[in-house]
Amino acid sequence: MTKEDFKSPIDVTVVGNMSAEESRLIRERQAGRSKVMGIILVSLCILFFAITIVKIGVWG
Amino acid sequence: MDTFQPAAIPPVRNPAGYQIIGVSSPYRRRERAKTDSSFFEMTQHTAQELALPADWRDFWALTKPRVMSLVVFTALCGLLAAPGDIHPVIGFTAVLCIALGAGASGALNQWYEADVDAKMARTAKRPLPDGRMDKDAALQFGIGLSAFSVGIMGVAVNWLSAGLLAFSIFFYAIVYTMWLKPNTPQNIVIGGAAGAFPPVIGWAAVTGDITxxxxxxxxxxxxxxxxxxxxxxxxxxxxxxxxxxxxxxxxxxxxxxxxxxxxxxxxxxxxxxxxxxxxxxxxxxxxxxxxxxxxxxxxxxxxxxxxxxxxxxxxxxxxxxxxxxxxxxxxxxxxxxxxxxxx
Missing domain, CATH: 1.20.120 (Four Helix Bundle (Hemerythrin (Met), subunit A))
Known part of the structure; x- marks a missing residue:
């Protein structure tokens, strides 16, 4: 089956090739999720460090 | 070469739940797939290639932030009202875990009620009924967040508050959402207990007991x-x-x-x-x-x-x-x- 098989008034589809617009949209979402995940991970590192310090009694 | 026009064609969902851009309606694809098995296979393939990752804002919406704000507030009040001292870092961790637990409950609730939410104007724009997110992702997010919040609460604060948090998540996601809500008009009377736990958990985080x-x-x-x-x-x-x-x-x-x-x-x-x-x-x-x-x-x-x-x-x-x-x-x-x- 070729791409031509999909060409009809009701099936607006491109198989395999993403347009620049779609590619940009996916990249944007991936970048957004990566940034948020990065912020969460760094925050958790700081929190776990602080919890450890408190638990071993350095901060009373 | 053909290109997509995402702005002109609204997103639709394929049978596997992925959001797809620019593909014909699910009904038309389903009808064609009945007579053309190779078309069905190709559309499945296409759907996976074109699956959009859910935006982080959709995960945030899954936690019901407005409900979470009330939960955080009442938990904080319970924590502040309790006799005794708690280190600010541990107190912050306790409130954070309660917030994450509430968010996990909200995610599990939306995962289970996606079909029901689609029928109500107030909830139809949530990430799952609106097709912006894969249902499995919501379930994994809810379970992961539940385990994380309860685990951290137990290790960092105390296991009584962790147990209460686990029970409140179970009560909201299982007892209320899956059992009471679809079956009895008294759903919110008994289910209200789930929302009543946060100040008790906040109190237990400080004192380690319940009075x-x-x-x-x-x-x-x-x-x-x-x-x-x-x-x-x-x-x-x-x-x-x-x-x-x-x-x-x-x-x-x-x-x-x-x-x-x-x-x-x-x-x-x-x-x-x-x-x-x-x-x-x-x-x-x-x-x-x-x-x-x-x-x-x-x-x-x-x-x-x-x-x-x-x-x-x-x-x-x-x-x-x-x-x-x-x-x-x-x-x-x-x-x-x-x-x-x-x-």
């Missing part, structure tokens, strides 16, 4: 939930009816619901004034509790007197719903402030 005062905090929210939700259900009756959820107005009628709202406001007022009555707070809280409850009962009385059946004429119900949120924030804020000065 009469946190039980009273639990009772206040437990008895506040029915009039709060039933006033909403009265002017959202058609929405719940369309979704097939047996809320009290749909099952027993508006008159019964209005009677119940007024009936519940009295024990709620008694529970709210009880901390002052047993000498656990000063006159500051006592005065505020009496004033807030007088207004609440007056608004509940106005609802009881109302006979309107159209949402447009239900101003007393809308007023009570709006005030009930302010009531809970005000009551708990004064309670925490009073206890912090007194203890």
């Amino acid at each position: 009469l005062l946190p039980v009273l905090l639990f009772l206040i929210i437990f008895l506040w939930t029915p009039p709060h939700f039933w006033s909403l259900a009265l002017f959202m009756k058609s929405d719940y009816g369309a979704a097939g959820i047996p809320m009290l107005p749909n099952v027993s009628g508006q008159k019964t619901t209005r009677n119940q709202i007024l009936a519940y406001s009295f024990p709620m007022a008694a529970a709210a004034i009880a901390p002052f009555a047993i000498g656990a707070t000063s006159w500051v809280y006592g005065g505020a509790a009496i004033a807030l409850n007088l207004v609440f009962v007056a608004l509940a009385f106005a609802v009881w007197r109302n006979t309107a059946s159209e949402a447009a004429d239900m101003k007393p119900e809308k007023r009570l719903f709006a005030f009930s949120i302010l009531y809970l924030f005000g009551l708990f804020a004064v309670f925490a402030a009073d206890r912090m000065v007194m203890v």
Whole structure:
């Protein structure tokens, strides 16, 4: 089956090739999720460090 | 070469739940797939290639941030009102875990109710019914967040509060969402317990035990939930009816619901004034509790007197719903402030 098989008034589809617009949209979402995940991970590192310090009694 | 026009063609969902851009309607694809198996295979393939990762904002929306704000606030009040000291870092961790647990409950609730949410105008734009997110991702997010919040609470704070947090997630996601809500008009009466746990967990995070005062905090929210939700259900009756959820107005009628709202406001007022009555707070809280409850009962009385059946004429119900949120924030804020000065 070729791409031509999909060409009809009701099936607006491109198989395999993403347009620049779609590619940009996916990249944007991936970048957004990566940034948020990065912020969460760094925050958790700081929190776990602080919890450890408190638990071993350095901060009373 | 053909290119997509995402702005011109609205997104649709494929049978596997992925969001797809620019593909023909699911109905047309399904019809064609019945007679053309190779087309079906290709559309499955296409769907996976074109699957859009859910935006981080959709995960955030999955946690029901507005509900979470009330949970965080009541938990913080329970924590501040408890006798004894807690290190600010551990206190922050406790409130964070309670917030994450509430978010996990919200995610599991939305995962289970995606089909029901799609039928109600108020919830149709949530990430799952709107097709912006894969259902499995929501389930994994909810389970992961539950385990994480309970685990951190146990290790960093104490295992009593972790156990209470685990039970409240279980109660909301399983007992309320899966069992009570679709089966009984008393769903929010019993299910209200899930929302009443946060101040008890906050208290237990500090003291490591549960006494009469946190039980009273639990009772206040437990008895506040029915009039709060039933006033909403009265002017959202058609929405719940369309979704097939047996809320009290749909099952027993508006008159019964209005009677119940007024009936519940009295024990709620008694529970709210009880901390002052047993000498656990000063006159500051006592005065505020009496004033807030007088207004609440007056608004509940106005609802009881109302006979309107159209949402447009239900101003007393809308007023009570709006005030009930302010009531809970005000009551708990004064309670925490009073206890912090007194203890």
